[in-house]
Amino acid sequence: MANSDTMAAPAALAAGPRGPKPKRRMTRGNIMVYGTLFIFALYYALPLYVMVVTSLKGMPEIRMGNIFAPPMEVTFEPWVKAWSQACTGINCDGLSRGFWNSVRILIPSLILSVAVASVNGYALSMWKFKGSEVFFGILMIGAFIPYQVMLYPIVILLREAGLYGSLTGLVLVHVAFGMPINTLLFRNYFASIPEELFKAARVDGAGFWAIFFKIMLPMSLPIFVVSLIIQVTGIWNDFLFGASFTGPDLYPMTVQLNNIVNSVQGVKEYNVNMAATLLTGLVPLTIYFVSGKLFVRGIAAGAVKG
Amino acid sequence: MALSEATDAGQAGPTKKPTRIFKNMASKIAAVPMVFTALVIFVGGTVWTIVYSFTSSGLLPRLKWVGLDQYERLWGSRKWLVSIENLAIYGFCSLILTLVIGFTLAALLDRKVRGEGALRTIFLYPFALSFIVTGLIWQWILNPELGLQSVVRGMGWESFTFDPLNNASLVMFGLLIAGLWQGTGLIMCIMLAGLRGIDEDIWKAARVDGIGTVKTYIRVIIPMMRPVFVTSLVLIGSGIVKLYDLVVAQTSGGPGLSSQVPAMYVMTSMFGGQNLGQGFAASTMMLVSVVIILVPWAILEFGGKKRG
Numbered sequence: 012m013a014n015s016d017t018m019a020a021p022a023a024l025a026a027g028p029r030g031p032k033p034k035r036r037m038t039r040g041n042i043m044v045y046g047t048l049f050i051f052a053l054y055y056a057l058p059l060y061v062m063v064v065t066s067l068k069g070m071p072e073i074r075m076g077n078i079f080a081p082p083m084e085v086t087f088e089p090w091v092k093a094w095s096q097a098c099t100g101i102n103c104d105g106l107s108r109g110f111w112n113s114v115r116i117l118i119p120s121l122i123l124s125v126a127v128a129s130v131n132g133y134a135l136s137m138w139k140f141k142g143s144e145v146f147f148g149i150l151m152i153g154a155f156i157p158y159q160v161m162l163y164p165i166v167i168l169l170r171e172a173g174l175y176g177s178l179t180g181l182v183l184v185h186v187a188f189g190m191p192i193n194t195l196l197f198r199n200y201f202a203s204i205p206e207e208l209f210k211a212a213r214v215d216g217a218g219f220w221a222i223f224f225k226i227m228l229p230m231s232l233p234i235f236v237v238s239l240i241i242q243v244t245g246i247w248n249d250f251l252f253g254a255s256f257t258g259p260d261l262y263p264m265t266v267q268l269n270n271i272v273n274s275v276q277g278v279k280e281y282n283v284n285m286a287a288t289l290l291t292g293l294v295p296l297t298i299y300f301v302s303g304k305l306f307v308r309g310i311a312a313g314a315v316k317g
Numbered sequence: 318m319a320l321s322e323a324t325d326a327g328q329a330g331p332t333k334k335p336t337r338i339f340k341n342m343a344s345k346i347a348a349v350p351m352v353f354t355a356l357v358i359f360v361g362g363t364v365w366t367i368v369y370s371f372t373s374s375g376l377l378p379r380l381k382w383v384g385l386d387q388y389e390r391l392w393g394s395r396k397w398l399v400s401i402e403n404l405a406i407y408g409f410c411s412l413i414l415t416l417v418i419g420f421t422l423a424a425l426l427d428r429k430v431r432g433e434g435a436l437r438t439i440f441l442y443p444f445a446l447s448f449i450v451t452g453l454i455w456q457w458i459l460n461p462e463l464g465l466q467s468v469v470r471g472m473g474w475e476s477f478t479f480d481p482l483n484n485a486s487l488v489m490f491g492l493l494i495a496g497l498w499q500g501t502g503l504i505m506c507i508m509l510a511g512l513r514g515i516d517e518d519i520w521k522a523a524r525v526d527g528i529g530t531v532k533t534y535i536r537v538i539i540p541m542m543r544p545v546f547v548t549s550l551v552l553i554g555s556g557i558v559k560l561y562d563l564v565v566a567q568t569s570g571g572p573g574l575s576s577q578v579p580a581m582y583v584m585t586s587m588f589g590g591q592n593l594g595q596g597f598a599a600s601t602m603m604l605v606s607v608v609i610i611l612v613p614w615a616i617l618e619f620g621g622k623k624r625g
Contacts, residue, residue: 040530061454149356164366299441
């Protein structure tokens with residue numbers, strides 16, 4: 012086997028693309044590959060399945076004890092209850108409050124952080140000034156500092172500004188902490204745009220903002236989408252900042268979800284808990300399944316240094 | 318205007334540093350939020366916390382120096398030591414397993430398998446979910462009375478025991494199962510990108526020399542992917558230090574102290590225990606551990622090149 016391979020290889024290389032590959036479907040290697048992939052796929056997919064199935068069952072059925080069994084009787088009551096009746100402490104108006112809080116946090120944070128990051132990236136790649144690289148370096152290092160280190164100073168800053176415990180304060184925090192990754196993203200993108208384009212615009216007399224709005228913005232829509240994806244998932248999934256900088260009435264969805272599910276009072280309603288969990292995960296999941304390749308590009312941008 | 322164009326055209330690039338303050342003014346004004354964030358929040362906040370970790374701050378921060386007292390108390394506290402030990406166990410296993418699983422999955426997907434797109438989607442979707450959601454899902458699956466354990470028992474294996482979340486010596490592994498579920502997809506993606514970047518000729522050469530697939534991966538491909546592994550290590554490492562939300566959702570630090578982690582120690586002393594000094598000292602220790610991860614990486618990555 013190995014022998015004939017070695018013999019054939021040089022000839023095949025010289026001839027360029029080789030002919031049809033020998034068909035070996037059920038080799039031991041293939042079974043190993045597909046078997047391993049299948050087992051891992053189960054590990055990743057089952058929790059979502061369990062969550063969906065549990066949220067559609069009634070409590071009597073859940074107590075019978077097979078979390079993997081599909082519901083015998085589908086009920087949407089847990090979803091309704093999770094949305095509008097689930098209790099945190101004395102408040103019993105469901106997860107809808109957290110959802111709307113999260114939306115009210117998300118929208119302004121998104122607009123502000125993408126606006127700031129795109130201008131940052133533009134300035135850093137095309138209008139460098141003395142020290143601009145230093146600030147960028149600090150920003151990049153800052154992305155690795157554990158948030159706990161900066162938490163209390165931010166509490167003081169917000170309190171001084173009269174924003175502690177308000178949604179505005181939380182929005183500003185999200186803008187600040189979303190800045191490193193998104194600035195990096197835009198900086199690398201703008202740096203890849205041909206210099207001639209920029210020079211031509213300068214010769215025509217266009218300034219900083221004119222070039223940004225008239226030339227750079229229209230041609231960088233994809234990177235805006237990537238940045239938006241990063242921010243939506245990041246901000247929606249945040250727990251630490253939401254729990255630290257807002258009060259019970261303004262808690263974002265993740266914090267309220269945790270309080271609902273991990274509350275010690277009352278009988279545990281697992282179906283309601285799972286419906287609530289699924290509801291909270293629905294926004295980033297939708298983004299993920301709709302955006303596909305762009306999501307991957309977003310996380311790759313986070314992973315690969317600039 | 319004409320003058321600045323002329324100088325621009327004469328220079329190697331449009332991005333050469335200007336010498337006058339007012340030139341490039343718009344750019345400087347636009348960068349104000351960035352400069353503020355970098356200097357006030359990142360540098361200022363960090364320095365502030367480090368400085369106040371040497372004070373006796375309790376309910377409120379105050380500048381009464383006590384030297385290393387807070388650190389002595391910290392390292393004398395059983396809760397902190399347990400937190401460190403827990404994080405060490407979790408971190409070690411998480412690091413190894415994330416790399417192994419991430420690379421294995423990427424390598425398998427790179428074998429031109431059918432349904433690669435669908436599999437990748439399945440492997441990566443948990444990464445879109447928050448740690449809170451992750452923790453709550455796995456808390457439910459690992460529920461001893463109604464979850465996985467009861468299903469296996471129901472199938473006839475009566476003595477089957479798998480209840481990590483209520484077992485002090487296993488609880489970190491319960492968290493690990495959830496953490497790996499959430500995070501390995503990202504590493505798989507990075508590894509896959511790395512594998513796709515490897516020249517097809519390498520594989521041809523290995524085949525010509527008659528080297529087996531597995532051996533080629535271990536001897537040739539993995540050494541070639543060193544930068545990808547280093548990036549992954551840094552990502553995993555800095556993620557481990559931050560471990561917090563997952564524990565809050567899945568176990569709340571219990572049973573007892575058995576799943577306490579450093580970040581939780583910081584949060585309870587700062588916001589729950591009115592013990593700010595301890596919180597500052599503990600968070601400074603977290604910072605130190607990140608520095609220990611980052612500095613070797615920075616030297617490896619940027620040491621040779623001239624970078625700003």
